Amino acid sequence: MFRERAKRVLLSSAKETTEKIKKVVDEGNYYGAQQMYKSFSARYTGAERYLDALNILQSGACLQLENGQVTCGAELAVLFVEALVKGKFPYDDDTVDRIRKIYKKFPRIPVPQHLDLADDDDMQRLQEALGAAKTRVDGCSSFLKAAIRWSIEFGAHRNGSPELHDMLAEYIYSESPEVDMTRVSYHFVRGKNPKKFASTLVNFMGKCYPGEDDLAIVRAVLMYLSLGNLRDANTLLDEVKKQVQSREVEFPRTELMQLINYLLQTLQRDALPLFNMLRQRYKSSIDKEPVFNEFLDEIAEKFYGVQRRNPMQGMFGDIFKMMAG
Template sequence: MASRSELGLERVKQKLEKCFESGDFYHTHQMYRTIYFRFKRQEKYAECKDIMFEGAERLLSKGELNSGADLAKLYLEVLSKGSIQADSEIMKKLAKLHSMMKPSSPERVDFTGECLQYSTVLGDLSDKKAFGHPNMHRLLALNYWAETNFRDAKYHFTRSLDGTSCALMLIEYHLSKGYKSEVDLFIAQTVLQYLCLNNQRTATVAFYVYTRWHPNVDGPPFVLPLLNFIWFLLLAVETRANLAIFTVLCERYKSFLARDPMYNVYLDKIGQLFFGKAVAPSERHPAGGLLGNMISQLMTELDEEVGLGVYSEDVD
């Protein structure tokens, strides 16, 4: 026999359905909140989470943005208070609710931060210093990309492990918003940011996908010096090259790295992470070994064949 509490909950659910079917979304919202507080008092978070997700999704789908966002927040509270693991399915549900919210609304901004906080605390993060699970960042990035909000998409992609999608987004971003002369800047900054976050693998994937599929890029080796620098840098990181090689690279491409003052900031961090210390580009050391010889030879060939000085930012 059902308890009085269970019978009362069933009556609330029946009333909720009638309100929703009749288009009375105000009282639908209130019924969902009643259910939330009943389960909360009993600490039945596992039973409550699916109902809160259902309510948020239904109201958002009807254009009830404030009420839907409120239930989405309660859904997150249930997940957090119940210490429910941030697995891939739950993160997909959070991303779905995120995609249904009005892009510029304060509710969505708050929800984004709360999703990342939840995935940080209850996700299977290996990097405990990170803010937000890489998969949560990836799903948010895909939402922003679909909205052609390339700036926010890039921010979240660089904190994900999806270098392929990041590169394809950057190609679309450059072709639709950038100047022809910026084709190398779009990927260079992203690769350096990935490396600063100690994400070598994703940096490499993003670089090779971008340079393979961008219609205005050929190589390697590349006509554009900055792309050659990034290529050599990734090789140096992958082969655990010594500090001397890194120093020579920075010195050799110093004039092209001056295009963005942030590059030296990134390279200082990359020097610490992968080459043992921060190094100023002006500090010269002999570069030896197989990689050093290969880089030296390629640099000479590039000087002879395409010239490091032929590229101008003023080209349209």
Template sequence: QTLEKLEKNVRDGKFYEAQQMYKTIFARYMASKKHTEALDLLQSGASIQLRHGQVTCGVELGLLLVEGMTTIKLAYGPEALDRIKAVFKEFPRSPTLEAQYSTKTLIEGVSTFMKAAIRWSSEFGAPSRGSPELHELLADFLARESPQPDLAKAFYHYVRGNNPSAFASAIISGMLEPEEGDLLLARGVFLYLSMGNLRDANKLFDELHSQLKDSSQASVLASPLTHLAKFILLTLERDALPLFRMLRENYKSSLDRDPSLNELLDVVAEKFYNVQQRKNGLFGDLMKVYSSLTPRRKKKSIL
């Protein structure tokens, strides 16, 4: 009955009034240890506010939901994950002219909510980097909905997910400049390797090759940088540091097209061959690399 009354307020356009009631009742439920009721309330409230285009209200309730899950130390698992996914799927997509929110508000809202959920997942049972499934959902949203290229944010989450095929599709969608297609391919492969993930780096390369070979962008596969990416993958299968170094030297002119590629390979050398040659440490260097992925030219859509 309480949920029905609150939902009616939202349907009637009384968004602020409903929002305050959701927060008040949530606090009351938590104080009474009615944890399931509290989470049900916020999941429902965030979802219906988002369904009605109230992104700011929906995000606020979504963050309270994650806070509640954290407070009660809710374990990461299918049931808890379904709560997050239920809210996420209600976020509107590309705004219409009548929308009461901007694209910037939408992207920031989704990112804020999902990053909070990823943090919760990393603390209560998911892998240390957070739920791969949540990373994938956020990466796909950023890739499809951002009005301008934001490769750093999308790539960051794709390489923390478990879906190289989706990552490959996003990379190919981003090949708006033919001469830069091989850069996107190499960045994707090297980012996986910088995480120590040779398996998914190989899967990504194979998927890109499969999708590109019969397409209008097949010329990307003939690029020296694409060849280098393949040779690097083969080299890392064995203890071959001298060959790794030789490849970097032989393909220096290709790598110099994008400073982030050499920085990534420095991280790869440390991950796979324990080569200590940088002062900032792995985390500092990776953050520097991600910040350098923003394209030099504005384009109409991300990836």
């Protein structure tokens, strides 16, 4: 007990500590500063001065990221979340705002375009840029996924903070050299900004391979519906239709799109027989992506109380969600 009290007394204020380490960063000694951030924050945490630890880690993460030290900044950002958990900080707007401030410091750097891939120097530039992009996405994802887990444990919705899901979806989409729309959609549907999601989908439609546009829209709508969220599913589709009119993007006219339009109307009423008829009528299109049937099973359970006949049926969807998350 006496030793713990002594620790609290001997440690200086977080402000003094951050100013001391900032001088090391300003000298360009990023590695030395990183060790100091980790060492001092561990001491404050050990002394149960969790708020001081948070202040040091937030300052360090932001400063390292501002200086392009993504790996260092991401590591401190994850430690910031670990301090939230150890200090049992509740999920609230103030803490989400602190997380957002760190998130905004993660660099956004476009991959070089119009390179001559036959040129060795250009090829090396491209490889370096792709490697740096992967580092940014992996670092930011680790940080925000940890923050989402914290939010679930300390007071957010059972799917985690919608704000954090939106941040992660936006960063993955903007910074990944090859976009995985399944991962992006997984987080957007757990967010609270279907209009932003619609803008992202329309942007994706303008540059995706032929035949991927309707799959991306249908997957997004089914994901919303599998969570029981009919309102945002409708908002998303309406927004996509509006936005393609103002851009040079063609709205897909396929059987899958017909299915989605009919499905959204059907789910507004007690019409299980019609729901089953739609599944049968569009079976060949639905089977293009096996997970669509899994989503439709979940939708039948959410909206009509249809119990799965085989408990193993949900296994594929669970694996899919783990991969997407």
